[in-house]
Amino acid sequence: MNNILLTGGAGYIGSHVSELLIKKKSNRVFILDNLSTGHKILINKKSIFFKGDINDRKLINKIINKYKIDTIIHLAATLNVSEAEKNKKKYYKNNIIGTKNLILSCKNTKVKNFIFSSSCSIYGNVRGNVDEKKKLNPRGYYAYTKLKGEELIKKYSKKLKYNFGIFRYFNVAGASPSGKIGEIETSHGHLVKNIAIQSIRKKPKINIYGNNYPTKDGTCIRDYIHVSDLAEIHIKGLDYLNSNKKSFILNCGYGRGYSVLQIVNVLKKINKKLKINFMERRLGDIAQIYSNTKKFKKMLKWKPKYNDINKIIKSAIIWERKL
Numbered sequence: 001m002n003n004i005l006l007t008g009g010a011g012y013i014g015s016h017v018s019e020l021l022i023k024k025k026s027n028r029v030f031i032l033d034n035l036s037t038g039h040k041i042l043i044n045k046k047s048i049f050f051k052g053d054i055n056d057r058k059l060i061n062k063i064i065n066k067y068k069i070d071t072i073i074h075l076a077a078t079l080n081v082s083e084a085e086k087n088k089k090k091y092y093k094n095n096i097i098g099t100k101n102l103i104l105s106c107k108n109t110k111v112k113n114f115i116f117s118s119s120c121s122i123y124g125n126v127r128g129n130v131d132e133k134k135k136l137n138p139r140g141y142y143a144y145t146k147l148k149g150e151e152l153i154k155k156y157s158k159k160l161k162y163n164f165g166i167f168r169y170f171n172v173a174g175a176s177p178s179g180k181i182g183e184i185e186t187s188h189g190h191l192v193k194n195i196a197i198q199s200i201r202k203k204p205k206i207n208i209y210g211n212n213y214p215t216k217d218g219t220c221i222r223d224y225i226h227v228s229d230l231a232e233i234h235i236k237g238l239d240y241l242n243s244n245k246k247s248f249i250l251n252c253g254y255g256r257g258y259s260v261l262q263i264v265n266v267l268k269k270i271n272k273k274l275k276i277n278f279m280e281r282r283l284g285d286i287a288q289i290y291s292n293t294k295k296f297k298k299m300l301k302w303k304p305k306y307n308d309i310n311k312i313i314k315s316a317i318i319w320e321r322k323l
């Protein structure tokens with residue numbers, strides 16, 4: 001039996017991770033979320049939910065000890081790249097201090113696995129694909145907080161006797177085929193979520209931030225991964241930690257870059273009325289990034305199920321219609 005504390009489990013990715021964890025009878029899932037950007041309807045009914053903050057050490061200690069937590073999957077964070085530039089204090093407290101608090105709560109407990117959602121933004125601007133050994137060069141404060149989170153997890157791993165799995169997510173999009181969960185929050189400014197919203201509007205319009213980046217069409221390039229594949233990677237990662245008892249860092253992307261304009265044109269094909277506005281660049285954005293998938297293939301020995309950009313966008317649109 002795995003007793004898992006999942007922070008951020010009322011959020012977009014967290015709800016998909018809990019959906020898959022709970023499918024396995026051998027997992028008991030305890031969710032800690034302050035609902036700042038999470039949503040009650042995304043909380044899996046078979047989990048045990050605590051409304052609270054990752055900075056509340058007393059509450060975390062109580063959950064870890066009472067429920068004999070052996071694994072922490074830490075997804076709770078604030079993640080708006082532009083907001084982070086304007087409100088560094090909020091991001092410092094939530095993403096760095098909050099992560100440290102969670103780590104220190106593992107002291108003298110049964111926690112042996114610590115899984116963390118990091119971000120590809122910690123690599124900064126990269127030419128070609130990027131592998132896990134690449135020197136880190138975070139651009140922007142959000143990316144910096146994720147790098148600090150990684151460093152803290154590594155620093156305390158020996159002392160507090162846990163192994164860690166660090167997942168560097170690329171751009172996460174789409175919705176579960178179960179139809180029960182998907183992205184609700186609109187404050188993060190995610191492109192595919194916005195495409196889905198616009199797809200059901202009478203007068204759809206999309207803002208593209210920056211068209212003078214050094215890329216083929218001037219817009220930013222990203223690697224989009226379906227949220228259900230990403231959730232499954234967490235299950236695989238946990239299995240890996242339990243059987244190999246060895247820490248790892250892994251890029252989570254499919255290894256193919258799409259420009260913002262390419263993604264927007266998928267909607268333009270469906271709805272010719274779509275109006276595209278080119279705006280100033282956003283603070284903190286990098287020009288291009290996509291993953292090198294060598295380690296992903298070698299370590300997971302698994303084929304993603306939803307590696308198709310059209311399927312990803314379609315699933316997000318189907319979810320949006322349901323909302």
Ligand SMILES: NC(=O)c1ccc[n+]([C@@H]2O[C@H](COP(=O)([O-])OP(=O)(O)OC[C@H]3O[C@@H](n4cnc5c(N)ncnc54)[C@H](O)[C@@H]3O)[C@@H](O)[C@H]2O)c1
Nearest residue numbers: 008010011012013033034035036037038053054076077172
């Ligand atoms: N969505 C992406 O494309 C992407 C890419 C890279 C990394 N990530 C990382 O993935 C994780 C999950 O992101 P998401 O897209 O599901 O966003 P989300 O906003 O839907 O989920 C974050 C959850 O954490 C909760 N939370 C925030 N601060 C908290 C706190 N102090 N205490 C308790 N709960 C708190 C929120 O209420 C929310 O439910 C984040 O760590 C994010 O940095 C996401």
